Amino acid sequence: MQDFxxxxxxxxxxxxxxxxxxxxxxxxxxxxxxxxxxLACLVGLPLGAAxxxxxxxxxxxxxxxxxxxxxxxxxxxxxxxxxxxSSAGPLGVLQLLYTPSAMIIAQAILVAPIITALTRQxxxxxxxEYDELLRAMGARRLATIATLLWDAxxxxxxxxxxxxxxxxxxxxxxIIVGGNINHVTRVMTTTIALETxxxxxxxxxxxxxILVGLALLVNGLVMGLRSSAARLAYA
Amino acid sequence: xHDGLQRQAVPQAAAAPRAATGIWPLELHDVSFAAGGKALTxxxxxxxxxxxxxxxxxxNGAGKSLLLRLIAGLxxxxxxxxxxxxxxxxxxxRRRIALVFQRPVVLRRSVAANLRHALAVYGVPRGERARxxxxxxxxGQLEALAGRPARVLSGGxxxxxxxxxxxAAEPELLLLDEPTAxxxxxxxxxxxxxxxxxxxxxxxxxxxxxxxxxxxxxxxxVLFLHRGALAEHSSADAFFNKPSSAAAQAYLEGRLLL
Numbered sequence: 100m101q102d103f104x105x106x107x108x109x110x111x112x113x114x115x116x117x118x119x120x121x122x123x124x125x126x127x128x129x130x131x132x133x134x135x136x137x138l139a140c141l142v143g144l145p146l147g148a149a150x151x152x153x154x155x156x157x158x159x160x161x162x163x164x165x166x167x168x169x170x171x172x173x174x175x176x177x178x179x180x181x182x183x184x185s186s187a188g189p190l191g192v193l194q195l196l197y198t199p200s201a202m203i204i205a206q207a208i209l210v211a212p213i214i215t216a217l218t219r220q221x222x223x224x225x226x227x228e229y230d231e232l233l234r235a236m237g238a239r240r241l242a243t244i245a246t247l248l249w250d251a252x253x254x255x256x257x258x259x260x261x262x263x264x265x266x267x268x269x270x271x272x273x274i275i276v277g278g279n280i281n282h283v284t285r286v287m288t289t290t291i292a293l294e295t296x297x298x299x300x301x302x303x304x305x306x307x308x309i310l311v312g313l314a315l316l317v318n319g320l321v322m323g324l325r326s327s328a329a330r331l332a333y334a
Numbered sequence: 335x336h337d338g339l340q341r342q343a344v345p346q347a348a349a350a351p352r353a354a355t356g357i358w359p360l361e362l363h364d365v366s367f368a369a370g371g372k373a374l375t376x377x378x379x380x381x382x383x384x385x386x387x388x389x390x391x392x393x394n395g396a397g398k399s400l401l402l403r404l405i406a407g408l409x410x411x412x413x414x415x416x417x418x419x420x421x422x423x424x425x426x427x428r429r430r431i432a433l434v435f436q437r438p439v440v441l442r443r444s445v446a447a448n449l450r451h452a453l454a455v456y457g458v459p460r461g462e463r464a465r466x467x468x469x470x471x472x473x474g475q476l477e478a479l480a481g482r483p484a485r486v487l488s489g490g491x492x493x494x495x496x497x498x499x500x501x502a503a504e505p506e507l508l509l510l511d512e513p514t515a516x517x518x519x520x521x522x523x524x525x526x527x528x529x530x531x532x533x534x535x536x537x538x539x540x541x542x543x544x545x546x547x548x549x550x551x552x553x554x555x556v557l558f559l560h561r562g563a564l565a566e567h568s569s570a571d572a573f574f575n576k577p578s579s580a581a582a583q584a585y586l587e588g589r590l591l592l
Contacts, residue, residue: 228439235406235433236503237425238455246451250442331483333442 109301110308121302125309128286131199131273132266135206136214139262143211144255147218148244151226162219168212173205177275180205184276197278202286205272210262217258222247225254253328256321267314357418357430357506358384360405366413367400374400375562377414384506387529387539389553389570391546391582393591396559398542399436402509405540406433429456432500436512438492440484445476445495448484452499466502474498474528490521497528501537508532510541514548526552546586550574558582560591 113121150162182188184196184204195201225247233243248255270288277284279293287306294303360382367375375397382388390398403409404416407428418427441448449470453463471477474494479487484495493513500508510529514522529552533539543549549556553570560581566573577583584591 229441231403231408231435232439233455234408236452236455237429242455246441331486333483333485 103300106300106304110305113301113305114309121305121309123282124285124287124290124306127199127284128267128288128310129313131202131206131286132263134203135266136210136259136262138203138207139210139214139266140259142207143214143262144218144248145244146211147215148222148248150215150219151222152240152244152247162216165212165216165219169216171209171212173209173269173271174275176208177205177272180208180272180276196276197280197284199277199284201276202273202284205276206266206269209269209272210266213265214258214262217261218255221251221254221258225251253325253333256325260318260321263317264314267310357427358382359419360507361417361420362404362414363417364414365404365411365416367397367404367409368412373562375404375411378562378564379414380557380564380567382507382538382540384536384538386554387533387541387552388555388557389549390540390542390557390559391544391549391585392559392565393585395561397562398559399511400562401557401559402433402511402540402542405507406431406509408433429503430506431509432503432505432507433509434493434496434500434511434513436515438489438496440487440492440495443484444481445484445487446471446480448495449499449502452502456503458502470498470502473501473531475524488521490517490524493517493521493525494528497525501528501532505537507538507540510539512542512544514543514545522548546574558585560585 147165150158150165180201181196183190184193184201185191186194186196195204222244226243229243229247229250233246238246268288270292273284273286274289274292277286277289279285279289285293287310291303291306291310294300294306362378362380364377364379365375366373366377378397378401390401392398400409404411407423407425416423418424418430421427441451443451446467449467450463453466454460458466467480468477471480474497476491476495476498479491484492487495497510497513508529513529514525517525526548529539529541539552541548541552543552550570553573555569556566556573557564558566558573558577558579558581560579565579565581566577568578572578573582574586577586581591
């Protein structure tokens with residue numbers, strides 16, 4: 100317990116010192132996470148909306164698959180991306196393995212099904228309300244999807260938040276494709292795993308505190324924005 | 335702004351009716367619609383012409399709202415055909431038809447943004463939209479509410495927005511499904527005034543209502559539906575003074591139609 104308390108003290112001291120290595124790790128973590136979530140949103144938002152609005156054979160099967168993919172094991176995704184990006188793999192020529200780009204790709208693959216599945220649910224609910232109006236107006240499919248995505252934007256922030264939570268805390272996939280290389284691909288979660296295994300609890304705890312703090316901050320901002328929107332009846 | 339809408343927005347000029355175009359006459363030929371094995375309309379045939387205000391009446395479940403949805407193309411008949419200008423109704427022709435629902439559906443946007451969205455869907459060039467929005471806001475007396483979220487408006491204000499949004503399409507036919515069903519007299523009067531302006535500008539009105547007073551104020555002719563069939567199609571004068579069907583007579587006398 101004494102060690103634990105001391106570790107906490109050192110962790111706070113480390114945070115307050117503004118250690119350059121620590122800042123680099125935090126910066127890379129945020130870059131990888133936000134890039135992955137943005138990429139996943141680019142794919143997942145329109146795909147989820149299309150699944151909500153579209154009526155085509157196999158739609159239910161597609162919805163089931165997307166829902167199932169929300170539980171993708173990170174290490175399996177990491178392995179898959181590793182095989183694709185390794186020098187013997189089909190995308191090996193890009194030489195992305197052990198780079199932040201590979202980590203972004205892996206995280207985006209993990210997050211995209213979450214964004215897609217939750218978007219489908221949110222948009223489907225709103226579509227139930229708007230469907231007859233938009234059809235009576237003669238809105239085309241793309242215009243309908245754009246309308247629904249825009250009007251569901253505050254609810255979709257929560258969707259993105261769920262993806263962000265998954266990405267921010269992810270370690271299994273990015274440690275495989277990133278390799279946890281110091282000053283290159285070392286991020287908060289991989290550092291926590293490494294430092295814990297080395298017994299350096301202060302750095303691990305310091306990063307853990309920052310990680311939780313960041314998650315709380317982003318959640319707080321989004322929920323605040325959503326509450327304001329709800330008060331104005333935009334959400 | 336399009337000439338048609340200008341006529342609606344400027345009451346003094348509202349008397350000049352627009353020229354009838356390709357959707358007339360609108361005809362239903364033996365139109366049936368069944369759901370769950372139950373026939374909701376049964377071989378309905380009728381012909382609508384421009385220039386008159388048609389009020390659709392009948393007891394609950396008679397098929398009034400269903401008739402509007404069939405005409406608007408929101409549901410497809412399970413039997414028979416609907417023709418516009420002698421041709422089967424297609425998407426292009428149906429863009430000349432606008433529908434206002436009983437419960438207004440407004441987007442999660444400001445009043446002005448709701449109108450901007452409608453104009454975009456109707457294909458109005460971006461450069462014209464601001465001017466059109468101003469005219470529509472004036473038409474609906476919604477100028478002071480332009481920046482407010484549409485969903486916080488009162489029921490009457492939301493319905494006025496729905497109505498001017500429908501008029502943004504510059505329709506030849508405006509279908510209204512009990513647009514004042516839950517409104518107070520003041521809000522009802524505002525909606526009826528807008529309907530009157532649209533009709534004076536040459537927009538054909540087909541209005542579903544349970545309100546006999548409203549029907550008498552607005553109707554040139556009445557369609558009376560009973561059990562999914564057309565029981566009577568006559569002038570308003572004839573319908574209210576000398577209904578030809580027993581069902582219509584019972585309805586007007588306030589007897590329960592089972």
